[in-house]
Amino acid sequence: MFSAILIEKGDAGPQVALTELDDTALPAGDVTVTVEYSTLNYKDALAITGKSPVVRKFPMVPGIDLAGVVTTSDHADWSIGDAVVLNGWGVGESHWGGLSQRARLNGDWLVPRPAEFSARQAMAIGTAGYTASLCVDALLAHGITPDQGEVLVTGATGGVGSVAIALLSKAGFGVAAATGKPGEAAYLKGLGASTIIDRAELTAAGKPLQKERWAGAIDTLGSHALVNAAAQTRYGGAVAACGLAQGMDLPGSVAPLILRGVALLGVDSVMAPKPRRLDAWARLARDLDADAIDAIARDITLGAAIDAAGTLIDGTVRGRLVVDVNN
Template sequence: MFAAILIDKVEKSQTVELTQADEAQLPDGDVTIDVEYSSLNYKDALAITGKSPIVRKYPMVPGIDLAGVVTDSAHADWKKGDRVVLNGWGVGETHWGGFAQRARLNGDWLVPLPSVFTARQAMAIGTAGYTASLCVDALLNHGVRPDQGEVLVTGATGGVGSVAVALLAKAGFTVAAATGKASEGDYLRQLGATTILDRAELSEAGKPLQKERWAGVVDSVGSHTLANACAQTRYGGAVAACGLAQGMDFPATVAPFILRGVSLLGIDSVMAPAAPRLAAWDRLARDLDAGALDAIARDVALAEAIGAAGELIEGKVRGRIVVDVNR
């Protein structure tokens, strides 16, 4: 038996509880893992609160991230004792996830835990940080360079934004951080931001083309914020879009793309193949300072993750929440 958060549905009502599960209940997979830490992401919060139909199969253990130790493996790449990380692949949606002390998964979904990180530090990064790294890689691969001007990070105090600020600053960029939390300026400067913007400057409807400002953008917000970011991006620049905190809509025109050659780069972290995943984790291992992780993350016990999900949906969370599944 092991502790797990279980989401179930009775008729049209969703239930969420901390319970004891039996190993026989674990879904099919060729690798079994003793989970050490998970993390609370926006998608997990939507699943737990029922604010969006994230869960596709009931009962479900949420948690799109986990880090732990392999206890049993029938997969050629993994053996007992290996330390591994999981991000995405529908875990926590269609396959039991990381908010439990044990997991059984497809070995193809796993990557090795970088030796520079503890399991807790890997979950302080989690899908949010890994997605931020994918965004930074996308901008750099597109040719965006520090000498071309400022880069913008929207939703900067969130998990994706916080790590993106730190990684971009480490890569030599001058970073502008947009946030609705004016009190978090010192936090963002500590991560490497030079300029702090009020998110209100970007969150309302704006002109199709605006003053050119950004060489590149990492956007986790969507909606008008993404549209304005595109409208303010400099000629030949690029915008990496990975989230929808403001909304799924994109009320924009084609003007930035056909008049300024701006590129909109879609970033998917859920089904990304092995090569970009490993590259993203390599960047995190190389460039993300452990001290930044301490500033970015706070820990909660497994039972506390349920309440923390509501806080995240309400915009009351800064940075990352690490879930210690063994307390």
């Protein structure tokens, strides 16, 4: 038997409970993992609260992230005792996920946990940090360099934003952190932000072309924030877009793209191929220090994740929520 958060379909919306399940309930897969830690991400919060139809099939164990140890394997790449990490691949949406003490998975979805990180640290990073690393890789691959100016990060106190600031700072960039929480300025500067700006400067409709301010940007919000970030990016710069916390719409103009040569780089973390995942985790292992991880993360119990989902939706959570599934 093992504990898990289970979402079942109800007439009035999803029914969510911490429950005990038998191993025979686990879905098909060629690797079984004893989960040590998971996380609570925005997508998990949407699934648990029912605010968005994230769950594709019921019943469902949410949790798009997990870190643990392989206990059985019929996959050539994995042996009993291997320390692994999983991010995305539809886990927690169409396949049972990580908010559980046990998971059965497709071995192709797993990557080795970097030796530099404990299971808890890997989940303090989680999909948010892994996505941030993908975004930094995308900007660097486009040719953005520190001498070109500051990089803007929206949603700066969130999980993606927090890790992005730390990674960009480590890579030598000046970082402008956009936040609606002025009281978190010390936290953001501690991660490496050089400038703090009010999120309100970005979240309303703006002109198609604005004053050139940024060499590049990492946007987690979408909607007007993404449009304004592009409109403020310097000639030849790039914006890595990875989120939709403000909205899925793109109410803007092609002007920055065709008049300033600004590139819009879409960054997907869910289905990213394994080589890109390995590169992202290698950057995290190399450039993200333990102090930054500790500053970003807070631990909660498996049962507490249900109530915490509403708080995360409300936007009042700073950094990352690490779920100790065995507590």
